[in-house]
Amino acid sequence: MAISQLGERDRRRVLRHLLALEDHDRLLRFGSRLPDEQIEAYVNRIDFKRDTVYGVFNRVFKLVAMAHLAFAPKEQVGGQFDTEKPMIAEFGVSVLKQARGYGIGSKLFERAAMHCRNHDVDVLYMHYLTSNKAMVHIAKKAGMEVQREYGEADAYLKLLPASPGSVLQEALEEQYAMFDYTLKANARAAAKLFGVRKK
Numbered sequence: 001m002a003i004s005q006l007g008e009r010d011r012r013r014v015l016r017h018l019l020a021l022e023d024h025d026r027l028l029r030f031g032s033r034l035p036d037e038q039i040e041a042y043v044n045r046i047d048f049k050r051d052t053v054y055g056v057f058n059r060v061f062k063l064v065a066m067a068h069l070a071f072a073p074k075e076q077v078g079g080q081f082d083t084e085k086p087m088i089a090e091f092g093v094s095v096l097k098q099a100r101g102y103g104i105g106s107k108l109f110e111r112a113a114m115h116c117r118n119h120d121v122d123v124l125y126m127h128y129l130t131s132n133k134a135m136v137h138i139a140k141k142a143g144m145e146v147q148r149e150y151g152e153a154d155a156y157l158k159l160l161p162a163s164p165g166s167v168l169q170e171a172l173e174e175q176y177a178m179f180d181y182t183l184k185a186n187a188r189a190a191a192k193l194f195g196v197r198k199k
């Protein structure tokens with residue numbers, strides 16, 4: 001599975017992806033059933049230079065999954081963090097219904113954790129509703145420390161420092177993803193040019 005790092009050129013794709021989420025999924029992803037305008041405002045605020053945004057494309061270059069890894073000073077996030085580092089990372093993810101159950105959500109989480117390790121951030125934080133069984137499972141599987149409160153949960157993962165292996169693995173995955181992105185983007189552009197319908 002190729003996990004691409006998204007940039008400014010993908011902002012519209014990110015918006016289309018999030019607008020495709022149904023009401024209940026919006027609730028699970030953002031903690032409330034955000035209307036389209038607020039999703040649009042959220043997407044417009046994404047700072048692709050400061051944060052890291054990952055995407056998974058299907059074969060017709062549709063964004064079927066995305067994860068937003070936002071870095072923030074630990075005082076800003078609130079809560080007690082077991083870290084000497086000034087920044088912590090907050091993770092949010094969504095996978096379109098048709099692509100669920102194939103391990104994409106878990107893989108995006110693992111990729112984000114590796115990126116944090118390699119960028120001197122040692123706490124990965126996630127906020128979710130405790131009714132979100134898939135997310136509860138992902139947090140448990142990753143060995144996260146979980147604090148539950150009133151139907152919501154904050155989960156923290158303490159990360160190991162970077163190693164030569166983690167740096168190399170991230171570099172290789174990035175290279176593979178860049179190849180996959182270029183191939184699919186070109187194929188999509190060619191299909192548009194020759195009027196082939198997307199499926």
Ligand SMILES: CC(C)(COP(=O)(O)OP(=O)(O)OC[C@H]1O[C@@H](n2cnc3c(N)ncnc32)[C@H](O)[C@@H]1OP(=O)(O)O)[C@@H](O)C(=O)NCCC(=O)NCCS
Binds near residue numbers: 102
């Ligand atoms: C949560 C979400 C990202 C998971 O994506 P996904 O690609 O289906 O995740 P995976 O395929 O990696 O599955 C995650 C694990 O949860 C398990 N799982 C899924 N649904 C489950 C359920 N209802 N009960 C228990 N476990 C469940 C899967 O079996 C899988 O376990 P495994 O890895 O041990 O086999 C996706 O459901 C989604 O986008 N939901 C809406 C938005 C959201 O909830 N975002 C999270 C808030 S930050």
